[in-house]
Amino acid sequence: MKTKLLLTLALAMAFIYACNDSDDTVTHELPSEFPLEVGKAWVYERTEYSPDTSFLDTLYITGKVGEYYIYSWDPATYGSLVKNEDGALKQFGSIDAYDTIYYPDPSIWFIYDTLGTLTPPIYGVYQSDLDSINISTTLETFEGEEYHSYIMMNFFNDEHTYYTSKIQTYNKLGYFHTITEGQMELELKLIETFNTTIYLNKEFKNSPNRAIKYDKFGIPIN
Structure with missing residues (x-):
């Protein structure tokens, strides 16, 4: 009887240990x-190395x-005008208190559907x-949860120097981390995310109906 009791206790303790030792970390896929969600905001620690300074900076999706x-x-x-298109986050223009400007070609910010090395033109850009x-x-x-993340490294050649300008990490949280090299050396690291209505539908003095479009030579079309 005593032997059975000890065996039962041993099995119970082993079961409890196995449960406590199990990996229950939440993991997010790529x-x-x-x-992109109107009202979404991300707070980053921005560290600049020339000169050395550090402060909090917030990114918003306002409308x-x-x-x-x-x-x-x-x-x-x-604000920058962006949208997800063809497996990438692209910037198509900008808006401020004076103009809404659409670029002749978008610029690619983040790529989601490809691994490896890409050379221009990338997605026609x-x-x-x-x-x-x-x-x-x-x-x-991030906050006890794991995120499978992309790392995007941009390599430039200005005919004099071959260099890496940015190393960016992004995942389901959004823009997660970046290191920018060169004359504007800085680092951004995500601190928190939240939703806000403080800047929603910010109305600039200009109207989107007064939008300016440029051709490939940078000359206004209208």
Whole structure:
């Protein structure tokens, strides 16, 4: 009887230990697009190395202009017009207190459907001095949860120097981390995310109906 009791206790303790030792960490898969949501905000620790300084900086999605979302670090002043398209987050223009401007070609910010090395034109988009982009993956942890993440490295060649300008990490949280090299050396690291109505549907003095479009030479079309 005593032997059976001891065996039962041993099995119970082993079961409890196994349960406590199990890995119950929440893991998020790679994203398929940037989480554009009006009212979404991200707080980052911004560290600049020339000169050395550190402060908090907030990114907002404040509203929409037609099919484009307004993505801004300074929503009282300006916004970038972006949307997810063809496996990438692209910027199509900008808006401020004076003009709504649409670019002749979008610029690519984040890529979601490709791994490896890409050379221009990428998704039909040309970027000045861009030599190549390399996309790989890593695993990041944020508030106790794991996120499979993309790492995008931009390589440039200005005919004098071959260099890496940005190393950006992004996942289902959105823009997660970046290191920018060169003359504007800085680092951004995500601190928190939240929703807000403070800047929603920010109305600039100009009207989207007064939009300016440019041709490939940078000359206004209208």
